[in-house]
Amino acid sequence: MPSLIYIEYNFKINPAQPATDILIAELGEVGFESFVENDAGLLAYVLKSDWKEDILKDLFILQNPDFKITWSSKEIVQQNWNAEWEKNFHPIKVGDQCMVRAPFHDSENVAYDIVIEPKMSFGTGHHETTNMMLQHILDTDFEGKSVLDMGCGTGVLAILAKMKGAKSVDAIDIDEWCFLNSKENVERNNCNNIEVYQGDSSLLANRKYDIILANINRNILLEDIPVYAKCLNTGGILFLSGFYLEDLDAISSKCGLYGLEFEKKLKNNNWISAKYVN
Incomplete structure (x- = not known):
């Protein structure tokens, strides 16, 4: 099968935050599929078939005088993109219990060794939100629980929940690439009782869970x-x-309307992960 052709944009960003996060969100809205953050800024990838010459024209962050953002672009094939994330993807540890690594990294002596091949999916543990969600899971008893991972990305949260003793886990993402990548990673980590579905919250009718994990965005x-x-x-x-x-x-006000009480939060670089109970 022929390789897919991508357009790679190399953004230099100063200062990095919150410009990088805003740029990722805006690029996602115009068709970019994947992102690799680096010391200088951001690499972003869009299928050549989805690219148009004025694709960056309406991006608000590029017009913001508070940030200096420059960029260049070039065509690459999919294999080159995979080599790029391999070069930039480093293993991470969450506390002293959990390691998230790629198949080409050596394992370490930790309680939860998670092998993730992210490709074009969100959720390697590097982003602040994923890292905080992993911390929440490590601090929570999942033994015998039914769990939902909503917006599962790579499936990393579902996998850790299962490793921590969840009796059943549903992992759902609307994006086809994330759906397929989660299935691959679930199999790669030998996690039984994780069911992966493609779709949105409409799939949740008549389903019940003890714990729900949702790392998505404010509006959703x-x-x-x-x-x-x-x-x-x-x-x-x-x-x-x-x-x-x-x-x-x-977020807390909306939860309160439905009987969900705020219990605690984690904060990392102005990103928040919060716990609610009913």
């Missing part, structure tokens, strides 16, 4: 919180991330 979370609340068993736990500190009041 606000829209789907009523669905999550309906799906939670009595005494259940909802972990949310993918939003900033300034969004916490709106």
